[in-house]
Amino acid sequence: MILVTGATGLNGKAIVREFARQKHQVRALVRDLNRASAAGLGGLAGVELVDGDMRRAETLGAALDGVDRVLMISTAAQDMVETQCRFIDACKQAGVAHVVKFSGAESNIGYDATKFRFTRMHEEVERYLEGAGMAWTHLRPSQFMQVYLRDAPTIAAEGAFYLALGGTELSPVDVEDIAKVAVRLLRDGGHEGESLDMTGPEALTMSDIAARISQAIGKPVRYVDISPQDRRRNLLAAGVPADFADALDEQLAERLRRPKSRVHLATHEMFGVRATPFVEFAQRHAAMLRGGA
Template sequence: MLLVTGATGLNGQLAVREFARNGSPARALVRDCAKARAAGLDRLAGIELVEADMRRAATLGAALAGVERVLMISGAAPDMAETQCTFIDACKAAGVRHIIKFSGSEPGSDPTRFRFTRMHEEIEDYLEGSGLAWTHLRPSQFMQVYLREAHDIATTGTLRLPFEDIALSPVDAADIARVAYLLLRDGGHEGESLEMTGPEALTMDDIAGHISTAIGTTVAYVRITPDERRRELLARGLPAYFVDALDEQTEERLKNPVAKVLAATHRMFGVRPTSFIEFLQRHAAAFSGKPT
């Protein structure tokens, strides 16, 4: 049996849907079956939903029974390291053989300077010392984070970010899900760290230009300060701990103005890298403010 955790989140849900799309059975661990049903996961052929909490080993018996490999994903929360290390222990006790850790990385940046990449490295170290087979899947920034800006883009025609003139290499989460599906289904790649980026390094002016092309309306990149961004995010209702983390991430990104482009993992699994313009065309309605 194969298990995907965090199955109602962005990346877990995409991975589960890859299993269903390919007619491959899998088990999906969720903390709230009602949320999973609202997302339609209960209607996916071959997907078995199991409700449990990664932080509470006593709830994980049914989820881990007969499981050989796990794709381990949990949300970017202050207790992420504790949650995943607890889950690793439960996997070992249940006889799971191989954990594929959905991690995170921005090649060239100092991972200790951003709390979530720092936690990912702590978890990776713990997993490597657990005695279980391991693989780290380490994507860079997701293209999907720009959907957070879609409302402002649609209403103001501007992309307001504190990234000056740096270039980033965002990767489509759907590409990551395709790799995660193949890795979980087929196994292998034990003891490997697999980094993934998108196929091109893009400045924010590039991104604004691509959005303009996709929706047929001019979108301008407006350079704002980190303090302005912080105030805007808090006004949107984002938790303070998450805004603090994004401040750290921005500070580190500004020290590394040109992101690396790494295509080896895409090639290894035969996944064609999705370009940013292709991603935007798929989500043009959101960026233009039109109902889907």
């Protein structure tokens, strides 16, 4: 049996849906069965929903019973290290053979992972998992294409989106590509002791991304470069907690210091997954980017 945690989040949900699409059984750990059903996971063929909390080992008995492989995802939060390390301990106690950690790796060349608290946390959990006595694999995607959907309201209303990246390149990857790789890794096994980085197929500036969105939706879209201070004010005004805004400030500062981005498609190729170009991603979400539902 395969277990996916964080099943109602962006990546967890995509991975569970990909299991269902491939008609392969999977168990999905959720904290709220009602929320899972609302997220569209209830009733998917082959998907067993089970409630439990990664922070509380006593709630995980049913979730981990008979499980051979786990994909471990949890929210990027201040307690991520404690949450995931406790869960690793629970997996070991339950006899899980192989834990795949959903991690992350920035695409910028020379990026110092110690400068951004969440990459530091991921690396701390990776080290803990490597020493836990189970087979492990780290799946390490770069920025998700889906983050640009957050800018859909201003793209639709103003034909613009506002970030503080100047001419910095990023190599965003489609979450659907990650899901295909994750399902094949969990279904077929192997790759123990490997760290599998993933990026998208292009290193793109924000102006490049604007041009591809323009092409996809058939109307001009421009990138407006703003100051890091204005970006922070916008985040706080949108309700982002101050400590999370602090973390995003760290990430931005290091991206600006390392403006060139690598493209790494070895993981796509290893699992036979075609890397989705950004323009195709934007075409898939064109209705939203035009202001639709």
